[in-house]
Amino acid sequence: MTDRPFANRIALVTGASRGIGAATAIALGARGAHVLLVARTPGGLEQTEEAIYQAGGSATIAPLDLADGDSIGRLATAVGERWGLLDMMVLNAAILGTLCPVPSIDAKEFSRLLTLNVGANQALIAAFDPWLRQSAAPRLVALTSSVGRAPRAYWGGYGASKAALETLILAYADEMRDLGQLRVAIVDPGATATAMRTDAYPGEDPATLKQPDVVGEAIAGLLSSDFPTGHRMRVDG
Numbered sequence: 001m002t003d004r005p006f007a008n009r010i011a012l013v014t015g016a017s018r019g020i021g022a023a024t025a026i027a028l029g030a031r032g033a034h035v036l037l038v039a040r041t042p043g044g045l046e047q048t049e050e051a052i053y054q055a056g057g058s059a060t061i062a063p064l065d066l067a068d069g070d071s072i073g074r075l076a077t078a079v080g081e082r083w084g085l086l087d088m089m090v091l092n093a094a095i096l097g098t099l100c101p102v103p104s105i106d107a108k109e110f111s112r113l114l115t116l117n118v119g120a121n122q123a124l125i126a127a128f129d130p131w132l133r134q135s136a137a138p139r140l141v142a143l144t145s146s147v148g149r150a151p152r153a154y155w156g157g158y159g160a161s162k163a164a165l166e167t168l169i170l171a172y173a174d175e176m177r178d179l180g181q182l183r184v185a186i187v188d189p190g191a192t193a194t195a196m197r198t199d200a201y202p203g204e205d206p207a208t209l210k211q212p213d214v215v216g217e218a219i220a221g222l223l224s225s226d227f228p229t230g231h232r233m234r235v236d237g
Contacts, residue, residue, distance in 0.1 A: 004032030005119050005224045009135075012036040014066065014124070016092030016139070017044025018036045019194040020143065023216030024090055029057025031220055036079065037061045039093065052218075066093055066120035067112070076127035085134035091121045091142040094161070096196050102156040112156050117161035122168055139223050142169045146188055151201055173230045185222060185231040189215040192237070210237025 011028045015021035017039035025035045029052035037045045037059050045061040052059045064071040079086060080181030097113040098106065120143065132138040146154040166186055173184035191197065192215055193206040218235045227233075 006088075007032035008105070009033045010036065010079070010085065011088040011090070012038060012079070012086060012128070012161060012187075013090040013092060014038045014083075014120075014176075014191070016048050017041040019196070020179040020189055020192060020212045020215045021090070021092040022048040023212035024092065024219045025059065025216075026051050026055060026057075027213070027216040027220035028088070028090075028223070029059055030055035031224070033088065035059040036075075038064060038066070040065055059169075067115050069120075069123045072120070072123045072127050076131065079128070080131050081198065084131070086128050086131040086134040088136065088139045089124065089132065089141070090219060091124060091140070091165075094143070094196075096199055097157045097161075099154045099158070099200060101154060105157050113157055113161050114164070114217045118168065119164060125168075125172055125174050132182055133180055138180070140154065140168075140169070140172075140184045141219055141223065142184075142186055143177070144186050148175055148188075154171065170230055177229055183229040183231075185227055185229075185233060187215075187219055187222065188234040190235050190237065192235075210235075 006028060009035040013021050013025040013035060016025045016037040025037055025233045026050050029035045037048050039045055040063060042063040046065055047062050049059045051064045062075055064075060083170055094117045095113060097109055142165060144166055145162045147159035148166050151159055154212060169184060191209050193209040193211055214237050222233055
């Protein structure tokens, strides 16, 4: 095994402008993948792109709002026209929403939460499924949270979105099980020093948490392995 196991492979990472998404993109780029960087913030994407170049890799930035299904479709068309396939897709982008009792959840915010955390990921799968099928060894990883499986007070909105995402991803894995080489995994990053974690736990000392690059390296390692489809992984730091 070389130190560039993903040479000549195309990867797409959402939420790649910072945190776990950026760290995962950098880890994949350092291993030889050409990484498509997706997020709303061009400046953050440019920083990730530069870090990938510094690591000896290559990347293409794709600033877009994942709530816009048409933009996702246009990106998939562009990827298909340029490369004709997609080897790896990491569905990382998500929003936290307001942590509050279930009766207090704002309907508009909840709708946006479900759109970004669930609907956008379904749209990405629908748009890129044809190109994943063209890969000799396609891989899909979606990031989740423990509250998706273990409900917790005040986390109802975010937890519901992650529970729905897990169901969606594992259903897709089951549908594709006998139709090709696609392998699907769900990753729970655990407590990590990210902006979302700070929003959820503003009084917590980030120095006590693992850094995003620990999670990024773990995801890259998973993607280079022959994990069984439907696999779950928790990253402990």
